[in-house]
Amino acid sequence: MRRLIIGCSAAALSLLGAAVVSSTAVHATTAPPEPAPAPGEGHPVVGAWMITVEEFPEDPPTVPVFHADGTFQEAESDGGSGVGTWEATGATTFNLTIVQTSANDEGTFEPFTRVRVSGEVSADGQTFTAEFTIEFLAEGFPEGEFGPGHAIGTRINVEPMGTPAGSLEDLGAIFEGEGGSAGTEVTGSAPAETEVVTVTTEAAAPVTTEAAPVTTEAAPMTTEAAPMTTEVVATTSG
DSSP: OHHHHHHHHHHHHHHHHHHHHHHHHHHHHSOOOOOOOOTTTTOTTOEEEEEEETTOTTSOOBEEEEOTTSEEEEEOTTSOEEEEEEEESSSSEEEEEEEEEEEOTTSOEEEEEEEEEEEEEOTTSSEEEEEEEEEEOSTTSOOSEEEEEEEEEEEOOOOOOOOOSSOHHHHHHHHTTOOSOTTOOOOSOOOOOOOOOOOOOOOOOOOOOOOOOOOOOOOOOOOOOOOOOOOOOOOOOO
16 A cells, blocks of 8 residues: 555656646746837837928927827927927827926026927828917916917938048137148138127217308499599680
């Protein structure tokens, strides 16, 4: 009986070991679940852009980034910034809401405007067009949304580094007006040096010309005819 029990125990241990090995093998060959794709993954608006506004052609462009996770961030030329969220409304279309900050009178930044955007990326993925409205968040400004405005985005692509026109020292010397470094030939045209001379012109005192009155007094011409006296001398011949 003892041998039978031992034999059964050995067989049980053998089966248990096989089960453990099998379980370990199955666990080792099971791939981890793939992460869920980001909301905007694969949409052509994802990336970095330069944006200009048709209604304000003199303003410098903003430089925003559309992230694949649906967030948005841009840098403003005045030192402010904009953050927001976007969502795909189609294969090439999107909606975007941005809150932009601006410096107040105290020099600190605070929420200034809320911008709502509806856009569409071109077929080649290199540009997009969009309409937007602006709503002021700061006190003292008109209430409500204003627009629509019209924006154009141009994609910022990766470009290989070109052949330098000169060294960084050359560049510094050019801006300092000293020309290129000795022994270094700088290809390309250097920016023309412009000397700004401030000329202060004092307005000449007004010249007042007073014409002296010319008085012409005709002296009275008095013509007095002297009386003509004729003496007749009688001559008596003797």
